[in-house]
Amino acid sequence: MFRPFLAFQTRAPDRDRQTDLGRRQAVLGVLGRQTTEIEREIAGLQRRMDEAYQRAATVLANSDEYGERSKADEEEISRFEASAEAARRRIVELEAQLELFSGLQAALKPDA
Numbered sequence: 001m002f003r004p005f006l007a008f009q010t011r012a013p014d015r016d017r018q019t020d021l022g023r024r025q026a027v028l029g030v031l032g033r034q035t036t037e038i039e040r041e042i043a044g045l046q047r048r049m050d051e052a053y054q055r056a057a058t059v060l061a062n063s064d065e066y067g068e069r070s071k072a073d074e075e076e077i078s079r080f081e082a083s084a085e086a087a088r089r090r091i092v093e094l095e096a097q098l099e100l101f102s103g104l105q106a107a108l109k110p111d112a
Helices: 013-061 071-108
Strands: none
Touching (some): 013 071
16 A cells, blocks of 8 residues: 655754753753752861861960870871861862863853
8 A cells, every 4th residue: 555755844943942942951950059059068168178277276286296296186186187188179079070060051051
């Protein structure tokens, strides 16, 4: 049985543009929310890092000279420094994510 050829039809170009724009806006929304979360996490880590360094400095100021400090003071200073260093490393990771998200946002923004 012969069937007549049916032409393939697509949606109207305006509808395709609107669909594409909607997808981009959805992804941009997610990136924006995640960027805000990352910025909050960085701010919290920065506060904790600063506090750890301040506490280490306080212990240093209130203890004997190096080599004469108690083992407890040395351990406390080391813990504060390790905590601050862990926060610093995490901030570096988060800043890399922000850079990636910024690039994605720039690529996804609709042409003006």
